[in-house]
Amino acid sequence: MNNIPPQQQQQQDQQPFFKQEPQQESIQLSAPQSYQNFQPLSYPSQQQQHQQSNHGQSYNSLQGSSTGNLSSFSAMPSNPYNLNNHLMGLSMQNGSSSSSGLGASSLAPGHNNSGLMSGANSGSTTPSMAYASAPSSPILSNLQYNPSGNSQYAQSNSNLYYQQQNQQHPQHSNQYSYHNQQPQHQSQSMSSSSLTSSFYPTSPPHQHQQQPQQNGSSTPFSSMPSTPLRQQHQPPQQQQQYAPLVPPLSDAQYAQYRQLLGSALSSAASTPYHSNQSTPYSSMPTSPTLEHQQLSDPSMLQKPKRRQVKNACVNCQKACKKCDEGRPCTRCIKYGLTETCVDSTRKVRKKGIKRGPYKRKIPPSQLGSASASTTPVLSHAVLAGPSTGYMSEPVTALNSPTQSHMLPFTSSSMNFGYNANSGSNSGYSFQTQSMDNNYVPPPYTTSYSGSSLYSTPYGVNDPANAGSSSNHFP
């Protein structure tokens, strides 16, 4: 995955993601020659300005690393001139915009592996992978953290191209900072809610300090970078401080960009995520020939996965607020509930519940013969159409006017890409069988409950009555 020595890797895994590296640790990236030749105007001064701010957040110096888990950064296209790169300007924010969004637990002391690879995914074989890949592209050095808290994950298009820099949310600072307990890091408290990164194709990589041990712990996806695409959209200050590495788009180019962007957005809304892309945040095609594929790849627009503690304290549980693994947790400390901050008790799962037959994947060895339709199952898959992957119903059901295969997605879920291993029933779980057709479903009944569609395996209670969120669509 990366080239760091194991010891160094371990160290970085134990470091908080937002650690600010001492400046002497900065190293030069091996940037493309075109970058190396580039001379910035006055980037360092801006960087210094941020480092001196009261709220810290000097993440403008936080660079994409060749070592860390900044998978969202690793997704950066390597070609800054590629128009598609600007899609990364789709500003994605951490799923939590609240003050707890950063996940205090990820910054809490004593939590090794805090953040991405820690905690709840420990028993899983794959989910964390999506966030664990190590970026290697020199272009990553273009990455900067922007402390602006303005961006929302689902920004309107009008906000995609320009994100005002250097804005901060003063009221949220410090509340979840653990920097006091981590003196080895330069103390730059941060507001979790106001943390946003930006991707500046206009800033020269070699002028930025690199984070040699970037720990992708808490929220590398909390912020998909936003891109000041057009020069006229940038604040004057920034125009002075950054020389354009990427030439301003012409009107025609901009129009094309908007068109392509619209295509990407609509694709994201309607296209199931490609199941084979197990690391949606880590692998971004860089070839120009893949431009359209990039644009239509919803993975680039994905909302970051929410992480949660294994066991919230009773106070946070009651308040339905984010907890951390510290006891007392950060929230209880904040509200003076330290004495009552104890782990909540969990129910013991009921046993002996009969479950219906499961959908099974077709082994890869049998995929080759799938087109031959040698089995009824496979021919059903063909009949049901390539978009489902799952066989919707028995053949006898295909003629039914109420069949789910009349709908774009007939089966229980479509996974947007993460959690590829779990068969998760999470809300994003639009599964990806439509791309690999690996699943062979059992016979299904299809029913509607209200506005939701349920595809229920025989022998399984109707999920509409089960109180479960699985197997239904919004």
Added chain:
DNA sequence: TACATCGGACATTCAAGTGC
């Protein structure tokens, strides 16, 4: 503006089911 409340989206767990 801060905080409380809470519906429901999202994440995780783990027993049942499956197949070698």
Added chain:
DNA sequence: CACTTGAATGTCCGATGTAA
């Protein structure tokens, strides 16, 4: 018996309401 599946269960986002 390892692996998969998916319902049960838990977490907590974010909208809304209320009080100061």
